[in-house]
Amino acid sequence: MATNGNAALRAARQALGYRSQAALADALTEAARAIGLRIEVAARTVRRWESTDPPWPHPEHAAALEALFKRPITELGFTPPWPNGTDGRSPREPLSTNGNQKAGRYRRVVGGVELPAAVAKNYVAITVAHRGMYWSLPAKQLQRSVSDHARLGADLIPQIDVRATTTLARAVSESALLAGRLEFFDLQQPEEAQASFVLALQAAHEAADTLLGCAVLAHMAFIPAFSGEVKRAEEARERVRAARAFARRGEGNHELTAWLDAVEAEVETRFGNTRQALSLIRHAEQSYAQHDPQDRPSPEWLDWFSPTRLAGFKANTLISAGDGRLALETLRQVLDELPAESVKQRSVYxxxxxxxxxxxxxxxxxxxxxxxxxxGIGEYWYATTLDRIKAVRQDLRKWDSLPEVRALDERLYDWHTTVNSLSG
Structure with missing residues (x-):
């Protein structure tokens, strides 16, 4: 019997009033931007999706489809590519945190056997361990383990006991977020970080955890902000706006608000808007003054921020604004207060x-x-620090004849630093 293509997607498109594939493509582009994804969906992509045998959408496209249609993409005529995804077994839905069915992705049980909920518990334990290891293990070693762990978790979601889906998906999101942090800040691999952040966003969606979604979107803002391309400024700002929308939806506390202010301040600093950045820092300080961790504790994963680290953001903005004296005064206090285990952050400061x-x-x-x-980076490699060191070295050129500057070059271009900087 002849088929008429992907009837489910076509019907969903028409139900929303999009008469053409081009109109749907434009709507999906806007939906993607609303959740912090900078993608362009073309009409020819929609044409392929509405064909008889539609390809499984790219992760960012899948997120946009689900955001626009408010349903899992498996209800839109797409068949998951994971094992046994086309064996004819009935799909099942995950449970939400309140025990009701939610509009997450449909699942298929590999081999007809569910994994026990204990698997999710064990997976979470490893995720928590990785969270603590971030501050002490070399980034290259930890990134491999965390990235593999995140991918493993994503593979387990379709197989796990439905009652453990939310728990597992939340841990997968945190693991993928940590992988992205390692790839972006520690190893300077923005493309790999983007892929990890998309996985983290999808898993946060699966868990219906808007605060994790907020954290992922805010981290995604750093990629265009650090690119050095002025044309990407609006992309970064859009992701911050999306993160703030998620924070409001999840009723984020004052500490999370302060961190979002600091992220936005970093974005504006990168694009030369130091006055606005300093205003955001002041607002963050006011938010922290209202923060009561006993009344509204922060999520356990929000371990990368504190009043001391906020002061570090402030100092960096003061430097960009040309106020060296106040920046140095702030940084001396930051270095005094920073915990001993924060070796990587200390090297940045x-x-x-x-x-x-x-x-x-x-x-x-x-x-x-x-x-x-x-x-510091000799002990714990941190690519972000090396970038800043090299930027300062450029500013020291007028003092090249000083013995201290020549001695610095001997350190800066020794075997350890050179090999690490060029090996990624």
Missing amino acids: LADAAAACVLDKLPEQACRFLEDALD
């Missing part, structure tokens, strides 16, 4: 202190801070 010294024409002191920062 040391590099920022060097930048503040350059603004105040203190080259010898800047070199001492940079030497300490190099000691």
Whole structure:
């Protein structure tokens, strides 16, 4: 019997009033932007989706489809590509956190046997362990483990006891978010980080966890912000707006609001809007002043932010604004208060202190801070720190004849730093 293509998607399109495939493509592009994804959906892509044998959509396209139609893409005529996804067994839906059926993706049980809920419990334990390991293990080693763990979890979601779906999906989202953080900040792999963040966003959707979705979207803003491309400014801002919408929906507390202010301040600083950035920092400080961790505790995964780290954001913005004196004063306090285990973050602040010294024409002191920062990345490699060290070294060119600057070059271009910087 002849078929008429993907009738489910075509009917859903027409039900929403989109008369043409091009109109749906435009609507999906807008839906993607509303959730922080910078993609363009073409009419020819929709044409393929409405064909007789539609391909499984790319993860970002899938997120846009689900955001627009408010239903899982398996209800739109798409067949999952995972094992036994086309064996004719009846799909099943995950449970929401309140025990009711929710509009997550349909699942198929591999081999007809569900994995026990204990698998999710064990998976969560590893996710929590990785969270703590971030502060002490080398990034390259940890990234491999965390990334594999996130992919494993994504594979397990269609197989797990439906009652454990939300728990597992939430842990998968956190693992993929951590993988993206490692890839972006520690290893400077923005394309890999983007893929990890998309997986984290999908898993947060599966768990119906809007605060995790907020965290992922805010991290996704860093990729265009750090690209150095002015034309990507609106892309970064759009993702911050999406993150704030998710935070409001999830009733995020004052600490989460302060972190979003700091993220937006970083974005605006990257695009030269230091006045607006400093205003955001002030608002973040006010939010923190209202934060009561006993009344409204933060999610356990929000371990990368604190009043001390907010001050670090502030100092970086002050440097961009040209206020070296206040930046250095702020950073000295930050370095005094920073926990001993925060080695990677300490190295960043040391590099920022060097930048503040350059603004105040203190080259010898800047070199001492940079030497300490190099000691830090010698212990725990952090690509973000090396970027900042090299930026300060460029600013030290007028003092190239100083013995301290020549000694700095010997450290900056030794075997360890050179090999690590070029090996990714």
